[in-house]
Amino acid sequence: MNFDLREFNSFPIDLSLESEADPLEGAVEGVSFRDVVKMRINLQKVKEEYYCHGLVSAQIEVECSRCLEMFKTELATEMECVIKTGEGKPVLSSGVMEECIYLKQNEHVVDLTDVVRQALTLALPLKPVCREECRGLCPNCGVNLNEEECDCSEDEIDERWEGLRNLLE
Ligand SMILES: [Zn+2]
Numbered sequence: 001m002n003f004d005l006r007e008f009n010s011f012p013i014d015l016s017l018e019s020e021a022d023p024l025e026g027a028v029e030g031v032s033f034r035d036v037v038k039m040r041i042n043l044q045k046v047k048e049e050y051y052c053h054g055l056v057s058a059q060i061e062v063e064c065s066r067c068l069e070m071f072k073t074e075l076a077t078e079m080e081c082v083i084k085t086g087e088g089k090p091v092l093s094s095g096v097m098e099e100c101i102y103l104k105q106n107e108h109v110v111d112l113t114d115v116v117r118q119a120l121t122l123a124l125p126l127k128p129v130c131r132e133e134c135r136g137l138c139p140n141c142g143v144n145l146n147e148e149e150c151d152c153s154e155d156e157i158d159e160r161w162e163g164l165r166n167l168l169e
């Protein structure tokens with residue numbers, strides 16, 4: 001997830017990047033990446049700094065929090081960072097900007113892997129669901145209710161709440 005700043009003569013500039021997802025594999029727990037990671041980035045230059053802002057999207061496979069089946073989905077989110085060359089604190093930083101990439105003198109290649117990883121991690125839903133109407137697993141016998149009905153009666157499940165109900169009455 002690199003680009004070389006020497007490739008560009010004028011700013012701002014819009015970039016489209018595609019990168020193998022390999023560096024991200026294992027970076028986000030329970031998620032496996034499929035296909036490439038795509039980035040659409042706007043790059044601006046202010047003195048010795050660059051402001052990088054854009055969108056990142058990735059095809060992923062993740063476990064449904066209800067039925068525990070793996071399903072494919074797209075993760076797409078905004079990302080931003082400041083790329084700083086030279087010394088001192090970043091002038092562009094607003095304080096909320098978390099990501100800053102420092103380049104040493106004579107260093108021109110920007111590696112966005114960490115920025116992308118962080119953006120995608122934050123974009124991942126806490127409880128992914130394969131589809132809104134996913135019925136999940138039966139809390140009693142554990143069958144996948146999307147695939148089969150089970151014989152557990154409502155009563156059996158209710159029994160577990162009996163003690164609570166008595167308390168309330
Ligand atoms: Zn599901």
Ligand SMILES: [Zn+2]
Nearest residue numbers: 138141150152
């Ligand atoms: Zn059941």
